[in-house]
Amino acid sequence: MGVGNFVIGVVGKPSAGKSSFLNSATDAVAKVGNYPFTTIKPNHGITYYQIDCPCKKYHKEEFCQPKYGKCVDGARFLPIEMLDVAGLVPGASEGEGLGNQFLDDLRGADVLIHVVDVSGTTDQNGKVTTGYDPINDIDWLHSEIHNWVYNNLKKKWVGIVRRHKALKCNAVETLTNQLCGYGTNAKLVGRFMDKLGLKEPLENWDDETLHKVVEAFLDERFPTIVALNKIDLPESGKNIEKICRKYGEERVVLTSALAECFLRKLDKQKFIKYYEGTEFFDLAEDQVDPSPEEKLKTLDDKTRNRLEKVQDMVLFRYGNTGVVECIRKAVKCLNVIPVFPVKNVNNFSSGRFGTKAVFSDCLLVPGGTTVREFARIIHPELDKYYQYAETIGNIRLGEDDLITYDNNIICIKTSQVIQKKNDDKKKDNNNNNDSNNSKDKNKNNDNE
Template sequence: MSSGFVIACVGKPSAGKSSFLNAVTDAAAKVGNYPFTTIEPNQGIAYYPLECPCAQHHVPCKPRYGWCRDGTRYVPVRIIDVAGLVPGASQGRGLGNRFLDDLRTADVLVHVVDASGTTDAEGRETKGYDPLDDIRWLRSEIEEWVFGNLERKWGGTLRRHLAVKATVADTLHAQLAGYGTLRGVVQRALDLARLSDLQLEAWGTKDQLRRFVRCFLDVRFPTVVALNKIDMPDSTRNISAIMRKYRVPSDGVSMDNIVLTSALSEVFLRKMAKQKFILYAPGSGDFTTQETEPNSEEKQRLHSLDERSARRLENISDLVLFRYGSTGVQEVIRKAVDLGGFVPVFPVKSLNFANGSAKPTFQECVLVSRGTTVRECAKRLLHSETEYRGAETVGGIQLAEDEVVVEGRNIIRFT
């Protein structure tokens, strides 16, 4: 079970999307260095790390879904690997709009970019390719997809909505419903584009639509850029150029939503940990082997390494973990959920844990959109409005049904 939050992993073929999916989930996505390795979107469950209140309240924790380790809770979220896009996909090139349509269900996009410059725009092996081009053209393809759909429909829809005196926001909301778009998203995009005050009859020029679409993408499809293959020879130079470029945000990208990753390193570390060759917590900055593990009990559980595996682990330690602090893949998931603006909610049956409880607490954790009210949260959890009687949080504080759920008041007992 996931929280209902969906991350779409996008990018050109052979950028490392399938490896990224394997690195953050238990999925076994097909991996290959040739175009269209992925035909159907692979899916899996990734885990969003957050601070669990069990540590603060000193109570045992046994999550129903995911897990909790040393006060860090790993909450399941759904992630899909959308088959590789190529330039011209919005006009049907490659596998065309089929890929773009897969994005409709996503809350956030993760754009996996080959930072090494060893694959061209089509995903073929090359040398010296500039990964900045991938960031630009992928954003452009999604923009053309939305803009083209909106422009084709606009004339007839405008006439119909003028007849019933609809607002600009209502009209655009009707147009964009196929993208899973709430009216509030449309309104925020209008505000960002500074087009909120225009009357409907003054709307409809290409410049206005284009301006709106660019802001709509920022709100509806916030994007984390995962600069992948950071341990390759030319990656450092390319990463520096990309960071310089996005000191000033553009193309829907800023330095705040760029993460450096090595998906294959994470896959290998998880594999070695699963096979009991190393002790490694997903996303951490270090691992221990039989030779380096200080705990004698843990040491006995580990197998000794062959020379090849030891050498690869040493390279990962030097080129990835020591240099960058981690493989970056867990940071991508964390940043993606944060960009989506979700708040963790811990529904509990009793608030008596505050006085010390031996029973497992905080078994459930759900992610709700920022702005969700207590009543809306109850409706989602109880699956029925008629069952809702009230809600309270730690300290016996009663929560009004129209109160917005926020961190700090997100441990809730519904009655």
């Protein structure tokens, strides 16, 4: 229930900083190297998406005990899976490099973070160079993913049209069947087809129309955040300005993955107290009467000089390393809503860790999820024995009501059948424990 089914895919050419990005954003330790195919198999890790926890709004911070992730003074960190796909090269959609394998790995991702070496010090194949234009990387990577989908459709298009006519399907049904291998469904296909507004029947689509359909599909299925990495290198400034001017700033984030790795490492080793997503950190000399657990170590001169360089080149110049902002923007693309299922909407208990624990569970659900669908997501039996649901103020919710930020603290009431089953299960467990204890006691008596 804690870790959702959402996956952030990290993509890009070799040596752009993808593995460093994964290491800076997650608990993974991905292999880092300055040569193509450093990452042969995809690396996985868990990153954290920060939201405001309702425990702060209702003054319950001391009782908030998340089952997954953590809550720090009302800041809730929700775990999300991150996937680092091995470096792509131009021609991947035609099988260049290990392209087909890498592109197939993307099927499990819901949103992409494209890590770009904005310094221009690596060419399209990830080899060291000077003066390379990173705009090329943004363009060709999108083209490779587009061609991957387009070519898969095009090579069987005649058969698709023939089947479409024979079954008398509509375009959404046919496309859903053909695109299901990319982890899509009819709802998603319906959304991008509505936005596209095509009037031409599917059997009359030409190549140009098919390219438009694929482009609309990718925008919906694989929304992409561009992480302009290595912002602290000399040539980065002019390239950042050029890229932002061409693509806008809505889905572009300036990042230094290595700086974030360095700051988190110092924090873990207790040399600094780093406030992730900001430019701020505390040193030992900043502390006043810290507890033994919170007391920081004193930095040596070499590490202090490195830290000051990170401040000058990244934190003071850009405000933060950009890594946390990338995660925030990526999750925002998914249009998901955090929902807190509770046992009681008056005291927010969730039946875990004792009666005082609140808001133990939090799920990220897609926008447009209904209350009854949410019950099904939690557990099939909640849906089977569903009676009604309520939110703050004991307000009843309709089964078809959409979950929003205004009703995302939800208590689902079920019939007595499910409660009786749970009580019987507990009773059986207690009887088994009593039986085992009795056997152990008899065994001890025999030994005596």
